[in-house]
Amino acid sequence: MSTKKPPKLPEKPSRFADLFDVQKSANIQKYVEEISHLGSESARCQRFLLLLKDIFGEVNTNFVEDYLRGVEKYVKSKGKDIVLKGKVDNLYGNLVIEFERDLGKTLPEAEEQLKRYVACLWSEKEERRVNYLCLAADGIDFQVFSPSTEKPLTESLLPEDILLEKVEELKLPTPEPYQAYFWLDRYLFRERILPPRTEEFERDFGMRSPAFLFSFRLLKESLKQVENRSDFQVIYQNWERYLRVTYGSVIGSKDLFLRHTYLATLAKLIAWARLTEKSSIPSSEEISSILDGEFFQGQRIANFLEEDFFSWIAREGAEAIGLDIS
Structure with missing residues (x-):
């Protein structure tokens, strides 16, 4: 065991x-x-x-x-x-x-x-x-x-x-x-204000947390609206190809893609909070710049959290969901 x-x-x-x-x-x-x-x-x-x-x-x-x-x-x-x-x-x-x-x-x-x-x-x-x-x-x-x-x-x-x-x-x-x-x-x-312990973080943002369950429901709704678009299919296929190269087999699924989207979005928001040292909720304009990578480019941070597989929620047709879950 x-x-x-x-x-x-x-x-x-x-x-x-x-x-x-x-x-x-x-x-x-x-x-x-x-x-x-x-x-x-x-x-x-x-x-x-x-x-x-x-x-x-x-x-x-x-x-x-x-x-x-x-x-x-x-x-x-x-x-x-x-x-x-x-x-x-x-x-x-x-x-x-x-x-x-x-x-x-x-x-x-x-x-x-x-x-x-x-x-x-x-x-x-x-x-x-x-x-x-x-x-x-x-x-x-x-x-x-x-x-x-x-x-x-x-x-x-x-x-x-x-x-x-x-x-x-x-x-x-x-x-x-x-x-x-x-x-x-x-x-x-x-x-x-709770201390940033692993147990507290998992309760607030883990796969059984209200934050995840709420976000996952909205992401599934948004996916239905964009999954047949050619630009999204390119993103999804590239993500699948990346997993295949990394793990040597096909393990991708729509649910896994949405979980990765959630985690990537959470990581971006945490990075924004740490870099700006703000305690307030970001505005809609700030969220958009976080999700599409513009904020990190402005910080002169390259190859880290700029537009990636999961910035699809900042694109046309899904941006409202991106704002909601953020």
């Missing part, structure tokens, strides 16, 4: 457990003790919102109120379901939350409810390119799903048209309270 090789540059041990706020730890532990005694979905939801205020409240003393009031849209059904349409960015701000009393018993019902909401949202014209994440929770068990559909988003959708792919799960109590804190921060708020 093969063993995983240790990294050449070992990461420093984390000191989260030592540095994590004692009061936050106490709040999380108290929450775990109390919520198991609450018998209704609405009571669990309200207790969960109080936990958020307890552990994230130093950012904004009216955090929970702003959390509900500041979103562009929220929907309540029986006082327990919240559909959030993000006001901050296109990934972590778009969350559909379904609370249940016990997910162990009612997870299928929670999934059906989430599908119903996503179908309604994606059936609205202005919502069709919004990347929603779905969270089924009972206050102890939190399961994140990425929704998708095989039907064109130009059509009205039914709940049965929505597919849910499980991304990640949190079960309380965690071995250390800080683990629950950063998990909730990741999906709800992203108020904290």
